Amino acid sequence: MIYLRYEFNDKEQADTKIEALGEDVNAAFIRLNKLVMTEGAYDSEGVEITAPILSLGYAVDVLWRDLDASPYGWKTYEVTPTIPKHKLL
Amino acid sequence: MSLLDKATIITTPTAHSNGKLHSIKGGAVADFDVVRGSAATRVNAEGLIESVAINTPRIDYTTGEGVILTEPQSTNLIVNSELNNVENILVSAVSHTISFYGTGSITLSGTHSATLVGTGASDRVSLTFTPTAGTLICTDSGSVDKKQVEELSYSTSYIPTSGAITTRLGDVVTGAGDVNTFNSTEGVLYAEIASLTQDDTYRLMGLNDGSAQNRINITYNNETNELVFYCSVNNLSEFLFTKTLADTTTFHKCALSYKSNEFKVYIDGVQENVQLSGSVYPANTLDTLDFNLGNGAFPFYGKTKCIAVLKEALSDEELTCLTTI
Numbered sequence: 523m524i525y526l527r528y529e530f531n532d533k534e535q536a537d538t539k540i541e542a543l544g545e546d547v548n549a550a551f552i553r554l555n556k557l558v559m560t561e562g563a564y565d566s567e568g569v570e571i572t573a574p575i576l577s578l579g580y581a582v583d584v585l586w587r588d589l590d591a592s593p594y595g596w597k598t599y600e601v602t603p604t605i606p607k608h609k610l611l
Numbered sequence: 612m613s614l615l616d617k618a619t620i621i622t623t624p625t626a627h628s629n630g631k632l633h634s635i636k637g638g639a640v641a642d643f644d645v646v647r648g649s650a651a652t653r654v655n656a657e658g659l660i661e662s663v664a665i666n667t668p669r670i671d672y673t674t675g676e677g678v679i680l681t682e683p684q685s686t687n688l689i690v691n692s693e694l695n696n697v698e699n700i701l702v703s704a705v706s707h708t709i710s711f712y713g714t715g716s717i718t719l720s721g722t723h724s725a726t727l728v729g730t731g732a733s734d735r736v737s738l739t740f741t742p743t744a745g746t747l748i749c750t751d752s753g754s755v756d757k758k759q760v761e762e763l764s765y766s767t768s769y770i771p772t773s774g775a776i777t778t779r780l781g782d783v784v785t786g787a788g789d790v791n792t793f794n795s796t797e798g799v800l801y802a803e804i805a806s807l808t809q810d811d812t813y814r815l816m817g818l819n820d821g822s823a824q825n826r827i828n829i830t831y832n833n834e835t836n837e838l839v840f841y842c843s844v845n846n847l848s849e850f851l852f853t854k855t856l857a858d859t860t861t862f863h864k865c866a867l868s869y870k871s872n873e874f875k876v877y878i879d880g881v882q883e884n885v886q887l888s889g890s891v892y893p894a895n896t897l898d899t900l901d902f903n904l905g906n907g908a909f910p911f912y913g914k915t916k917c918i919a920v921l922k923e924a925l926s927d928e929e930l931t932c933l934t935t936i
Binding site: 523550552554555556557558561562564570573574576583585587605606607608609610611 | 648649650651652684686690697698699700701703720721746748750770771774775776777778779780781
């Protein structure tokens with residue numbers, strides 16, 4: 523079992539990669555979309571002063587239950603952030 | 612012979628250990644395997660929220676009574692759930708639910724405008740809404756604790772966060788019994804259950820042979836408030852009955868009695884359906900009781916007070932007794 527983080531170009535690419543694994547894959551996929559890297563700033567009325575900075579790609583975290591490394595075709599998209607913006611409870 | 616004597620498995624919200632939900636009848640083979648790849652929380656018997664370890668079943672007392680709680684995967688999109696602050700959340704244009712404890716309020720702006728006002732330090736309030744896609748801004752005011760925003764149409768158990776959005780993985784409950792536990796030629800599947808919400812997904816529990824071909828299920832349907840009783844033999848539907856309830860989120864005692872040319876459904880002491888035709892299985896076909904379809908699909912997410920299997924089809928009087936509130 524291994525927990526790995528990936529960043530794809532967009533949601534469509536992520537969905538395609540997940541669907542290509544078939545129905546028998548034993549894994550939990552966590553589709554995270556873009557992540558907020560830096561919070562935006564807002565005034566007391568909630569009006570945006572500075573926009574939040576988002577990650578570039580589409581983030582997916584995966585718990586592979588029967589693997590100890592990325593499956594074929596996934597390694598390219600693996601990321602290892604210094605300060606992860608998402609984690610498992 | 613009493614109903615208790617006829618039962619081969621009875622599971623209630625009582626004994627459990629890491630990776631196991633123990634049945635109160637049927638011995639070790641009747642215990643369920645429980646897999647959840649993350650920790651989770653529950654409300655304990657004292658009414659306090661506490662952490663539950665990976666792969667450990669949850670007996671939850673949110674309503675005051677203990678229930679076996681099985682929930683889907685969900686992510687708390689709040690980065691710091693126990694800090695008063697302003698948070699940006701990137702959301703899609705789908706249903707979301709925000710919840711918190713306390714007497715303060717959270718104002719939503721950006722992709723959705725609303726204010727959720729708390730009612731007490733120990734009370735959880737929630738609001739379900741559909742934003743437009745983009746950045747949702749959540750601004751706290753006053754006492755706000757245990758904040759949670761999920762991409763679901765209802766709130767699930769609390770997912771604490773600190774410095775990162777956080778995911779609780781889904782509960783997987785499978786593998787009670789073996790071929791000697793069940794009578795494939797006749798019997799009763801009984802469950803006292805409530806759904807988490809009236810949502811649009813299939814949620815199944817029942818007997819099977821490890822496949823979707825041979826199975827007996829009690830199912831929350833993908834239509835609001837529908838409860839489905841189903842039996843398939845070699846992938847052919849031998850029995851199907853759908854009951855629309857007033858509210859599936861309240862508990863109901865449900866029984867499906869099966870034998871060759873006799874299927875009966877009882878709910879809360881009332882006979883709902885009888886079918887005097889249809890085949891069942893050769894001996895030694897059914898070998899597993901799962902909280903899913905049989906092949907792992909459509910897991911049962913809900914609250915369970917009891918699930919039991921009896922080795923004989925029951926009389927009308929016995930089924931009335933079994934399912935009477």
